[in-house]
Amino acid sequence: EDQVTQSPEALRLQEGESSSLNCSYTVSGLRGLFWYRQDPGKGPEFLFTLYSAGEEKEKERLKATLTKKESFLHITAPKPDDSATYLCAVNSGGYQKVTFGIGTKLQVIP
Amino acid sequence: GAGVSQSPRYKVAKRGQDVALRCDPISGHVSLFWYQQALGQGPEFLTYFQNEAQLDKSGLPSDRFFAERPEGSVSTLKIQRTQQEDSAVYLCASRDRANTEAFFGQGTRLTVV
Numbered sequence: 001e002d003q004v005t006q007s008p009e010a011l012r013l014q015e016g017e018s019s020s021l022n023c024s025y026t027v028s029g030l031r032g033l034f035w036y037r038q039d040p041g042k043g044p045e046f047l048f049t050l051y052s053a054g055e056e057k058e059k060e061r062l063k064a065t066l067t068k069k070e071s072f073l074h075i076t077a078p079k080p081d082d083s084a085t086y087l088c089a090v091n092s093g094g095y096q097k098v099t100f101g102i103g104t105k106l107q108v109i110p
Numbered sequence: 111g112a113g114v115s116q117s118p119r120y121k122v123a124k125r126g127q128d129v130a131l132r133c134d135p136i137s138g139h140v141s142l143f144w145y146q147q148a149l150g151q152g153p154e155f156l157t158y159f160q161n162e163a164q165l166d167k168s169g170l171p172s173d174r175f176f177a178e179r180p181e182g183s184v185s186t187l188k189i190q191r192t193q194q195e196d197s198a199v200y201l202c203a204s205r206d207r208a209n210t211e212a213f214f215g216q217g218t219r220l221t222v223v
Contacts, residue, residue, distance in 0.1 A: 032211075033210055044201070046213060049210070086198075087153070097155060098203075100155075
């Protein structure tokens, strides 16, 4: 069974304090790893897709990387607006079911 | 439409009532997923449609849960005889094709009292 484990479950940063969120996965036949951002009371908002080990994607203060066993979401000099829950998901299997982790709740303090 | 639309946004049901939750996916998207998200948890898979065919319903928690997508576009998730443990946010997502990202609606928050 596909598994996605995210750590830490919660992270509190000072504004400007860079850090990384981890997503470890065990899947049979990875067809894509996704990062989403979810704000309270809203649906997940798509951020990145990664397909193969060594791949990197960047968007503003966020950079996502992928290895054969895990992915990292690096946040550089975060701002309070970056406060949200960050979800990792993997796409696998015959019809490519999407399986989510529990998420990392990030709080950036001014 | 521009995005995935779900209705209602909020639903309060008395225990034992039947409810129907609607999802309008992005136009032309073949794949449609339903997820259940409890407070503080990640989305949990419920069911998957490819066009009008329900290819996987392994995540539906009981036979009180039923989903349909009769014309391969709008989908409805129905919950019969609601129980308190059904209280959660129900998310719908659609995807253009395999290997690509899914886009989510805002969700329906169901509270069973």
